[in-house]
Amino acid sequence: MTDSGLGAVFRVREFRVVWTAELFSVAGDQLARVALAVLVYGRTGSAAWAAFTYALTFLPALLGGVLLAGLADSYRRREVMITSDLLRAALVALMAIPQMPLWALCGLLVTVVLLGAPHTAAQGALLPVILRGELYERGLAVRQITTQSAQLAGFASGGLLVAALTPSVALLANAVTFALSAVLVRAGVADRPRPGRSDGSQESGQESHSASVGGLRGAVAGFAEIAADPRRRALVALAWLVGWYVVPEALAAPYADQLGAGPAVVGLLMAADPLGSVLGAWLFVRYVPAETRARLVGLLAAAAGLPLLVSLFHPGVALTVVLWALSGALATAYLLQTQASFVRATPDGSRGRAIGVAASGIVAAQGVAVLVGGLLADLWDPATAIAVAGAAGASMSLCGALAWHRANRGASVGASVGAPSRG
Incomplete structure (x- = not known):
């Protein structure tokens, strides 16, 4: 591996630890999603209940980002990650109890x-400290590739594993992954002081206030801080629009039925977006110069919706997979850069809260978009709903791109948000 490749990030021991811990959690979560779908549908026989349960893995993240992300700025970030993992391990273990009421x-x-x-916020705030300079973007790309690859593996094997293990055992396996993540973080991540405070020194008034504000008040302050900065405001708006590009994955089953394809095609269609994401992350960071990436954010965001418009004309399965993968590649490329630019434009003392608000909004936007896509598919048909989602994402992204351009007018984008800054 050369220093110019993505593998350079694995030379950093702390990143290897964080990456491995996240890999355990992602694998366990994918297994748990399949287990919950099987468990809930098996008990109720209701597709609506199964869809509602799936939506619950997205929508509460917005409330979590509002109320809890500020903890990443109020306490040591390593301890926030460990506590979150241990609590989730205990709760998921409770979910595995047979005949637990719905x-x-x-x-x-x-x-x-x-x-x-709070775990997402703390981890996101630690990464630019662990990975300096351009290594940070490479680390984001590696994490994206890992997550999407795990999702691909989950689509291929999750159902078989749940069938072999039973849903309850699969949920227990997810609880174990959270516990393993906590152990790894405890053993391999340095115990840094809380944000805005160095060993033996006093916090400034502004940093102390930032760390002490939490809950709803802290979320309001976080939203206000982002809204007051034209650059971060435009970046967050673009990032949240990625939810429209998740709709095809959620509608893969009814779309396959509309094409007259069998169940085997559903997994292939669902795998198109994560496959495109893996390729998009690698190609973008490997071949697009660092000084150019930030300038392409708005263009890539709008372009990600265009391949989905073709779904309106009911293309064959092969062309659909290619088009959905292309959309996933473009969406991932722009999302990676919005995340990197946003983090570097945010002071460390409020970085955890800001990342929590932004990241939770991304997850919640996906949940909302999935629900809207489902309603549109019932109102019209799946192909039309997917095309409408692509059109909505592209048109809204054009507005976000214009806002991003205006925010950076008269300044060098690379110097303002794309170059290494505070760690």
Whole structure:
């Protein structure tokens, strides 16, 4: 591996630890999603209940980002990650109890998703400290490739594993992955002081206030801070629009039925977006110069919706897979750069809260878009719903691109948000 490749990030020991811990959690979560779908549908026989349970893995993240992400700025970020992992391990283990009432299962699931917000915020705030300079973008790309590859593997083997293990055992396996993640973080990540405070020194008034504000008040302050910065405001708006590009994955089954294809095609269609994401992340970071990436954000965001418009004309399965993969590649490329630019434009003392708000919005936007896509598919048909989602994403992204251009007018984009800054 050369220093110019993505593999350079694995030379950093702390990143290897964080990456491995995340890999355990992602694999366990994918298994748990399949297990919950099988468990809920098996008990109720209701597709609506199954869809509602799936949506619960997305929507509560917004509330978590609002109320809990500020913890990543109020406490040591390593300890926030460990505590979140241990609590989620305990709650998922409770979900595995046979014949757990459905209302209790949903309540535990919501709590687990809520606890993911401070973990995401703390991890996201630590990464630019662990990975300096351009290594940060490479680290984001590696994490994206890992996540999407795990999703690909999950589509291929998740159902078989759940059938072999039973849903309850699969949920217990997910609980073990959270516990393993906590152990790895505890052993391999340095115990840094809380943000805005160095060993033996005092916090400034502004940094102390930032770290102490939490809950709803902290979320309001976080939203206000982002809204007051034209660059970060445009970046967050573009990032949240990625939800429209998840709709095809959610509608893969009814779309395949509309094409007259069998169940085997559903997995192939669902795998198109994560496959495109893996390729998009690698190609973007490997071949697009660092000084050019930030300038392409708006263009790539709008372009990601265009391949989905072709779904309106009911192309064959092969062409659909290619088009959906292309959309996934473009969406991933722009999302990676919005994340990197946003983090570098945010002071370390409020970085955890800001990342929590932004990341939770991305997850919640996906949940909302999936629900809207489902309603449109019932109102019209799946192909039309997917095309409408692509058109909505492209048109809204054009507005976001214009806002991003205006925010950077008269300044060098690379110097303002694309170059290494505060760690």
